[in-house]
Amino acid sequence: MRIESDGSAVLTGRRSKTDQEGQGAYAWLSPDIMRRLAAWREASGILDGPLFRRIGLVRTKARAAAPTAALPPPPEFQWRVPAGAKVSTESKSVLGSTTYVIGEEPLTPAAVRLITKCTAMRAVENHLVHLFGKELDAALSTLSLRVGLTKDLFASGEDAGPTAQAQR
Incomplete structure (x- = not known):
């Protein structure tokens, strides 16, 4: 990628579906796109490798504190706490949480389709587009x-020529 003085960039693709011989293709990235990519890289910590990766979710459920049964310790049991320290007999409550884990593998085509569908559905729910039935499925x-x-x-x-060239 070659970054220009105005903040835009020219991305060089080595191979694509429409360039099976590997002659290479170029794509222009606007300054706005470059700012967004920089923000993503900073937030994700991605320094190299695939830019758009699988993101895993790790969810934990909230758990209320529950008293533990106060059974006497076995005779050979020895406390490993300093003398005079207070030992709680109750478990602590735990808040639920969601953690996002950015993987090393790139997004799959199926993931891109799912992202596209979810984005389109949000646009419909927010009344940004008016699509129904077959129109919605086609979109x-x-x-x-x-x-x-x-x-x-x-x-x-x-014109058709520049449009076709831009979309390869």
């Missing part, structure tokens, strides 16, 4: 994003 694929972008570019007066 839930990564290909439909490309088709929608192409339609929007044509509707705004862009």
